[in-house]
Amino acid sequence: MTTDRTFDFHPSRPAALLATLPAVLGFVPERSLVLATFDDGHVGCVMRVDLSDDLSDPLDQMVEVAAVGGSAAAVAVIVDEDGAACRMCVDDHRWWALVLDEMLTARGVDLLATYVVDRLEAGGQWHRADGAGDSGMVDDPMSSPMAAAAVLDGRRLYARRTEVQAVVEVDPVRAESLRMSLLDAEHDGELRPDADARRDVEQALAVARGLSEGMLPADEDLAAVGCAITDTRVRDTLYALAVGREADRAEALWAMMARSLPNPWRVEALVLLAFSAYARGDGPLAGVSLEAALNCDANHRMAVMLDQALQSGMRPEQIRDLAQTGYRLAKRLGVRLPPRQDVDKRAG
Template identity: 60%
Template sequence: MTKHRPDYRFTRPGALIAALPAVLGFVPEKSLVLVSLERGELGAVMRVDLSLALAGEVGHLVEVAGASGADAVVAVIVDAQGAPCPMCNDDYRDLCDALTTALAEHHMGLYAAHVVDRIEAGGSWHCVDGCGESGTVEDPTASPLAAAAVLDGRRLYGTRDDLKAVVAVADPGHADSLVALIGEAASAREMDWREDPDGCGRRDVEAAIAAAARVCEGADLGDAEVAALACALGDVAVRDTLYALAVGSGAGQAETLWALLARTLPDPWRAEALALLAFSAYARGDGPLAGVSLDAALRSHPDHRMAGMLDTALQSGMRPEQIRELAGTGYRLAKRLGVRLPPRRAFGRRAV
């Protein structure tokens, strides 16, 4: 689910469909997309695999739409096979009937439903209910929301798989080879921590900030440094302090480091990097990246507390400005540890 500021009104289906990649962060295929309308403006946008939607798994989407404050939704069915054949829409009509019933239970209505073959300039759409309306998709790259996403620093991906690749382990063999090094680093850190817990935490936070700056300058991290960072992220005080970087002037550098660690570390250590990446993305309004990061984190560590909390918040439509309030804990911990964090920023975004 992606929450977007309702800055734009859409009166043309071809324009609304063209805007979906900019909101979702990728071009949906074989999908049901629900666009919630809040007083006639674009609200939460949710997507599910079309196969799941046709199997009746739409209840959660409707619940999220209701929680977001929507009063109506537009359904967009993306299917290269179904779109060219308006007479073959029985399955889609049944789906929309089920949606209408579920929406009514949450005091919402189905404003419109369209089938589109592909979301690119010149793609064809038509209404599901046989109203006779049809047309072509406008250029997604020329959408006002696409321009806004680029200005905000968000990267748009060709497919959801391209987005998921941002957090996928790049070299599983290399990741496995780090397990022994992480164990050695943990033993060494344990001795350091016993002598001076706050000093150990302070050095770990400072090391992470320095590593983030070097990575953004094009430097590579050695395996020993990666292993040490993995151990540092396992310390609750260090990890919770580092969440504050998401709202500071060095947020982009930190996010790049978390993405690198997510692609490099083995399970379950990568879950901490994924949760940090998800928080950073969520804080700057990048719901798609936050979502795939949380999916990966919970697969790596199903009981991860922060990942579970963020996933619940994202699925319920909690706004980024509310999430950013959690960074206050990090600043308080930094003060206790004696760490000087980058200053807070008003707001900004960065793509990984």
């Protein structure tokens, strides 16, 4: 999901609109329904759900976000390579377009059009779901102004959503091999002295720095950090790294831990990764990380809060403000964290 970006859109230029979606979403959607909302020439948010036989609940959520955001208009896109040229699928596409139109209209949002496209790449074929006769080819997404802006922002564009999911896909063999080390390193549940929390933060920083220099952490070190982040003082302090000058190092460690740790330790690494990705504007990675985290623990407070923020279109700079808590905790613990970097370089 993205918010508040200038969007070169006009109802008579669907080819350009469609070409922009991969850069806005951060990946090329397949078998998807995408809803983009607009107000005064700016995109409000762009939401995507998987195509399925029953889209009722996902559409309810999309319409709620569009209405709460105060958007005046929206455009829907159905990405369906198998069904775009299928005569039997035409009625299904038209039906969902009508349902979405009725739901948005009831909330004061004007659905300008619903387009059906086989694939979002140069030469992809599109047409209107209502059979109005308009059709054409998709412009090259890699040549869109939004793609150029994403590159200048330093945001990664993923080829497919499965590529994003692979970043957090757990290695079951590796996770099981770490379980005993984690049990050996686990805290006894009693409140530990601040000196222990300070030591754990410093060890996490050292492991992240070593990883950035090509040194894979030993099982004992990975287990120690995995257990350390279950201490809320340690975890909340480490959120500050998302806006610091060593943010990339820390994020690489959280991603490794998300792939390597078993439950229940894995959830904290996933949420740290989600926070870091969200803070730098990588909505796709933040989204899949939070999805995995909530599958581990549906009641994890930070995961729930970040997921709600992402779904509502909260801007990355608003999320980055939460990192100040980490700096305050670090000061209290006596830990020296890397200074904050220029936020403009991390803007999403």
